[in-house]
Amino acid sequence: MSAIYTSPAGERELNRHYRRALESWPVPADHLRIPTGQGETFVLACGPQDAPPVLLLHGSGANAAAWSADITELVRHARVYAVDVIGEPGLSAPSRPPLDSDAHARWLKEVLDGLGLASTAVVGMSFGGWLALDLATRYPKQVRRLGLLCPGGLGRQRTEKILLNMALRVFGAWGRRRSVQAMTGLSATEAHSTLESVERTFTHFRPRTEGLPRFSDQALGRLTMPVLAIVGERDAMFDSRQSTRRLRALVPHATVTFLPGTGHAILGQGATIAAFLDA
Numbered sequence: 001m002s003a004i005y006t007s008p009a010g011e012r013e014l015n016r017h018y019r020r021a022l023e024s025w026p027v028p029a030d031h032l033r034i035p036t037g038q039g040e041t042f043v044l045a046c047g048p049q050d051a052p053p054v055l056l057l058h059g060s061g062a063n064a065a066a067w068s069a070d071i072t073e074l075v076r077h078a079r080v081y082a083v084d085v086i087g088e089p090g091l092s093a094p095s096r097p098p099l100d101s102d103a104h105a106r107w108l109k110e111v112l113d114g115l116g117l118a119s120t121a122v123v124g125m126s127f128g129g130w131l132a133l134d135l136a137t138r139y140p141k142q143v144r145r146l147g148l149l150c151p152g153g154l155g156r157q158r159t160e161k162i163l164l165n166m167a168l169r170v171f172g173a174w175g176r177r178r179s180v181q182a183m184t185g186l187s188a189t190e191a192h193s194t195l196e197s198v199e200r201t202f203t204h205f206r207p208r209t210e211g212l213p214r215f216s217d218q219a220l221g222r223l224t225m226p227v228l229a230i231v232g233e234r235d236a237m238f239d240s241r242q243s244t245r246r247l248r249a250l251v252p253h254a255t256v257t258f259l260p261g262t263g264h265a266i267l268g269q270g271a272t273i274a275a276f277l278d279a
Helices: 008-023 103-115 127-138 159-184 192-204 240-250 270-278
Strands: 030-034 041-046 053-057 079-083 120-125 143-149 227-232 255-259
Touching (some): 008 192, 030 103, 041 103, 053 103, 053 127, 079 103, 103 127, 120 127, 127 143, 240 255
Parallel strands (some): 053 079, 120 143
Antiparallel strands (some): 041 079
């Protein structure tokens, strides 16, 4: 059993659900396995092979299936590479190198090299947004455009809220559901299947618990490529107002969208992302 799961049975269950999601992926896709210094990386490749490339990076406790609702829109104008992030409940290696190092950026550079991409657009959500920022600030020439959904590393991480919501899990199924609703900002009526999937994952998966390093003003100043950021007013994970202020001050050319009443989970942005990539 990999140490990132709570039990062998839990690992098998999550793997089974993920493989079912891959079988029902909305568009034809190639399943690629890229060797890297952190172990093998699984990538879903879809869309016209001669279209401009875009790398998709999901958040913590997820895998490439997080993009299934948006993929049909995205592949209309792009060659999409949806990566299973290492150390997360997908099909990539369980490796978890230190966050306060260049290890993740070097890993992604190896993935890009393995895909034959000298430069690409990159879109990331939450932890994937942090990974996208880390890559873009360390290797800016390789990131042609940068899309961020509720990204980490900009505004303050709301550690106290995260710990409080995680504590709800001791109350069994009811507590797990309430914890997931509080963390995502989704209600049971608007996103039942999403909540069910997240609840299942965090029943069997051990997420990383260390805080995400914040990017310095100097690092953010290296973002000269076009940038789109979408954040939610009621984000329980990150201080979205602070994220907005820092981006507008330090990356003045960025397009920053602040969604009133929206929590950490930002859904239904496929058309907006596609328009940004196609600009």
